[in-house]
Amino acid sequence: MFAVKGARALTGRSAFAKFEGAYHGSYDWVEVSLAPDPDAWDDQSGNPASIGGSESVPKHVLDDTIVLPWNDPSRCAAILAKEGSRLAGLIIDPVPSRAGMVPVSREMIDVIHTAREKHGFLIISDEVISFRLSYAGAHPLFGLRPDLITLGKIIGGGMPIGAVAGGAHAMAVFDHTQGKARVALGGTFSANPLAMAAGLAAMTALDEPTIARLNQLGSDLRAAINLAFIERRIPAQVTGSGSLFRLHLTSKPITDYRSCRAPAPKTLQAVHAGALDYGVLLTPNCSGAISTPMDSASIDQLTAALTQAVADAFTRQPWEKWPGAGSGQGG
Ligand SMILES: Cc1ncc(COP(=O)(O)O)c(C=O)c1O
Structure with missing residues (x-):
């Protein structure tokens, strides 16, 4: 303001x-x-x-x-x-x-x-x-x-x-x-x-080496989750930069507000709630940030938790069409 x-x-x-x-x-x-x-x-x-x-x-x-x-x-x-x-x-x-x-x-x-x-x-x-x-x-x-x-x-x-x-x-x-x-x-x-x-x-x-370390962890996290989604044929992806990340429940390219507009809002809510069950607090739109106490073991845990939360949410929300259906992944 x-x-x-x-x-x-x-x-x-x-x-x-x-x-x-x-x-x-x-x-x-x-x-x-x-x-x-x-x-x-x-x-x-x-x-x-x-x-x-x-x-x-x-x-x-x-x-x-x-x-x-x-x-x-x-x-x-x-x-x-x-x-x-x-x-x-x-x-x-x-x-x-x-x-x-x-x-x-x-x-x-x-x-x-x-x-x-x-x-x-x-x-x-x-x-x-x-x-x-x-x-x-x-x-x-x-x-x-x-x-x-x-x-x-x-x-x-x-x-x-x-x-x-x-x-x-x-x-x-x-x-x-x-x-x-x-x-x-x-x-x-x-x-x-x-x-x-x-x-x-x-x-x-938050000195320079710490910020560089957090950014590297963020980059590792995005790569690991995106790979897990591909391997498990889950139509989802992660965007972000540095130590920031955001989950999207689609495998279509995310380029702006319109392409990221939650295609499956109930499933996204289920991911948010499911992540909490695995001990991960995301924002309601399923974005998050890496913080200073975290290390590479936390990234492995986070990757496993978020991938599973997304997989669970898709399974539990059969009334919402899988947003990536027809894109060649999942569906
Ligand atoms: C990117 C961004 N800009 C501005 C704001 C607003 O900050 P404030 O509520 O202090 O005005 C927020 C709050 O969440 C934000 O995320």
């Missing part, structure tokens, strides 16, 4: 661009097209429609929120050419969890940078989840050069926290030391001493 407000104050504009399916919190201007239904996907020109993420989102916010398709550089370039001059900012999570956990492509980054140069909006990298991908955050891994970054979760070491970071020019908008700040930043949860102490401990533990 504060990054969006900062971008508005710095540009004097109100509109914002975000990607279909990506989640950036409960602020109206980004609570748009989080999980639209297929019959509402496209607007009249065939671009992603702006759909309120909840019934509370005002109509004028939808007019001011431009929704972009993930990793579709030519369509994004066309939309940004039309809308770029009224944008205050564009918010992007380089590995959006709810939109499939498929990393951003180099071509998309080029389109975004070129549009910023032409139209003067700010790029915000939402790294509330993806910050853990490298010691310097997610954006350098993908060549993204943001003006502002949003952070949360891991930087609080398990305590509630949120932060905005950026270069001196952009961050000056929040500066209250020279008089009234252009954008006031604060709230009930700001500068909570317990969260600061827990965050400092977590950030100290």
